[in-house]
Amino acid sequence: MKIQRVDAFVIRLPFRFSFGHSIASRAYSDNLIVRVELEDGSVGFGEGIPREYVTGETIDGALADVSTFAAKLRGQEVGDFHGVKQLIHDLAIEEGLEQRRSGAAFCAVELALLDAFGKSFKTPVALELGEIQQESVQYGSVIPFGNKKIMVALLWFYKLWGFKTVKLKVGGTLEDDLAKLKTVRQIMGEDAIIRVDANCAWDVEQTLAAADKFEAFNVASIEQPIKAEDIDGLSKIVANVKQEIVVDESLCTLADAKELIAKKACGAFNIRISKVGGLLLAQQMAQLARHSGLGVHMGAQVGESAILTAAGRIFAAIEPPCKNYEGSNNSWLLQQDISRENLTVSLRGKGNIKLADGLGLNILQNRISGLTRKQMPDAHATDKVSLPK
Ligand SMILES: [Mg+2]
Known part of the structure; x- marks a missing residue:
């Protein structure tokens, strides 16, 4: 099963009230959402929250990282879930995640891959x-x-x-x-x-x-x-x-x-x-x-x-x-x-803990499009992925 495209979105989620600690206070969160599409049409979503004082990442830096990871993933083919884990593991090694602070970007990509392949292979990620x-x-x-x-x-x-x-x-x-x-x-x-x-x-x-x-x-x-x-x-x-x-x-x-x-x-x-x-x-x-x-x-x-x-x-x-x-x-x-x-x-x-294919969620894609503030379309795709409005 081949990875067809990888898109990223930055969505803003407003809070009901502001939340503070000794470093920062915030009334919303800008989250990075990654969407992976496989050749059979299976779609997976992942998320990461780049925050300089937590993960050491900026939003733009994380988007750039996703773009780098995506370039290496696009077109890759795996036959089973073991292959998916190997693909993620190899990418982490190649990209130096052992010591590189790109956690939120990598997380968003990883979860999207696990979700997409879990759906394609009809298996809950937890069991894999x-x-x-x-x-x-x-x-x-x-x-x-x-x-x-x-x-x-x-x-x-x-x-x-x-x-x-x-x-x-x-x-x-x-x-x-x-x-x-x-x-x-x-x-x-x-x-x-x-x-x-x-x-x-x-x-x-x-x-x-x-x-x-x-x-x-x-x-x-x-x-x-x-x-x-x-x-x-x-x-x-x-x-x-x-x-x-x-x-x-x-x-x-x-x-x-x-x-x-x-x-x-x-x-x-x-x-x-x-x-x-x-x-x-x-x-x-x-x-x-x-x-x-x-x-x-x-x-x-x-x-x-x-x-x-x-x-x-x-x-x-x-x-x-x-x-x-x-x-x-x-x-x-x-x-x-x-x-x-x-x-x-x-x-x-x-x-x-309920087990269902992939991460077990039905993502409301129209919500994501409504909340999107920035989009990084797949660099090699001719179209911008359009989520339903
Ligand atoms: Mg803490």
Whole structure:
């Protein structure tokens, strides 16, 4: 089965409210959508979210990367799903994804290929990438950086919805963070798992001071306390605090993962499918973590559409259980999503894993065309692919 064409779209998904942390606040997300068409007419869609402070990519840089990947994929032929995995694996090696920060672009292309071939070969991607380990995901919730009134309202909502884990964005003054933690513990109760994410806001000394005070609130983990590139600082923190140190901004590539392991610079990885270059690279990264005795958290980027949510569910289905799962906030955050299926997290933080061909979604192509801000048509095709209006 031959790859006929590869097109890319940048769509803007407006949020219902703005979402902030210590680095940025946003009211919409610009997502990269890749559409792969095979010679039998099967069409697959993939998604990635290029963000400079997360994946190290700009939108235009990611589009240029997709164009490079597409040039190598067009006309390639594979006979079975094993061939699809080999094609993706070889492209990742050839394009230097081991150390190159092109995760969102690669992810969008990878997911589109998996989806298209899954549909063509009539097989769910999850069954081709691993063995099913669990049939539903237990998501945790996230409290954005912001004012206290909104935080309290969200906490009550999360509690009533039945979430067992809350991750609080911190990085204001230590007094503010402690006051917030007190409120989180009061509302969520003693049994809730509380995690914090500082999104690089502190230095080593501030982290050590905060970690010491956070013990009173039984904080399970501290995510990315300091600058992404300060790996030695992270090692020092790991050696001196009780909480698990989770790396996120420091972890984009397999080379990052290996360095973090070698330098004992974390206790767990926060693996986000779009950040690390798709499902196959995410699986390799999780394997590296587990072989080194590190924990695995499955993260999400703010503003993921159903495509990345579906990819997250597949990762959750086929990997041994992670310590925490994030994402699946689709219709809570997005004014509109792009699939017929609604993958928004259910009561008690649950997300069911349903197996259907490809990524298991029916994409609303008219939505994509309505939301498109930029299009990169297949360079070799004579026509611009026109999605139904
Ligand atoms: Mg984070």
